[in-house]
Amino acid sequence: MKNIINQKQPLVSVIMPVYNAGDFLLEAIESILNQTYKNFEFIIVDDASTDNSWKILKKFKKKDKRIKIYRLKENVGVSKTVKYAIKKAKGKFLARMDADDVTSPQRLEKELNYLLKNQEAVAIGTQCRLINKEGKIIGKKIFPIKFEDIYKYIFIFIPVQQPTLMINRTKLPKDFEYYHDGLNTAEEVELIFKLFQYGKVENLNKFLHYYRIHDKNTSLSNIKKTFLITFYSRLKAIFKYNYKPTVKGLVISFVQALIVLILPSTLIIKIYWFIKNFDKSKLLAKNLFVKQSKKISLLFR
Secondary structure, three states, rough: OOOOOOOOOOOEEEEEEOOOOOOHHHHHHHHHHHHHOOEEEEEEEOOOOOHHHHHHHHHHHHOOOEEEEEEEEOOHHHHHHHHHHHOOOOOOEEOOOOOEEEEOOOOOOOEEEEEHHOEEEEEEEEEEEEEOOOEEEEEEEOOOHHHHHHHHHHHOOOOOHHHHHHEEHOOOOOOOOOOOOOOOHHHHHHHHHOOOOEEEEEEEEEEEEEEEEEOOOHHHHHHHHHHHHHHHHHHHHHHHOOOOOOHHHHHHHHHHHHHHHHHHHHHHHHHHHHHHHOOOHHOOOOHHHHHHHHHHHHHOO
């Protein structure tokens, strides 16, 4: 793809919510500061962390003028924290980042170039490598690339990884509500349905993000709640956002709900970790996650 951003350097607002991410914050911030695309502001909002996160943020703020930090007085959750960050954002393009992940140096450049060249797209994500607490690659997440597939499969599994997302804000109304309060751990699902109304949501066919798996991942803290909120968001999209699911998607989604409601949370977690192939020494097939993710992940999201 021909690079067209050299002729036009729009401001990208990178937004990152932080809550007790001190163990991984250094890597996350440095991966943004090391981007090949330089015209960005980095808005970081600390959601009343109780660890050393705020101390780390203050140190980085002194090193780079592109970093803007804010601290909330009480813990309000991901949705409200990100909405606060978005209100501070000045860029025409909005890029999400998670405080425990690492992103590729070329991510912003590649995503922005795609959105500038493909005006029908309102948002773009990427493929992901999976890393553990120590930063070792332990697997990968492969997502559909084309809008048609993303639109179809969102009723079966999550086809876009939220912290890889870049949004073209010029295609959205000024009063666009990015997140609805109360949907923490599954807030990105409804966001994708909303974005469908304004353009195509797609994924680059490149691994430009490292998604970290650890024992404090928000979506895994209450896996039943995460799934049920996801299920609710899907049903809501039919009536509120005029989403048209396939018959297969409807059937599979309801089957998912029944299975998750029946199984105890402890068993769901065990099955989840087995499917995800995070501990390769305990699995029979090295590439089980890659080959089976779309089929078996139907149980969860």
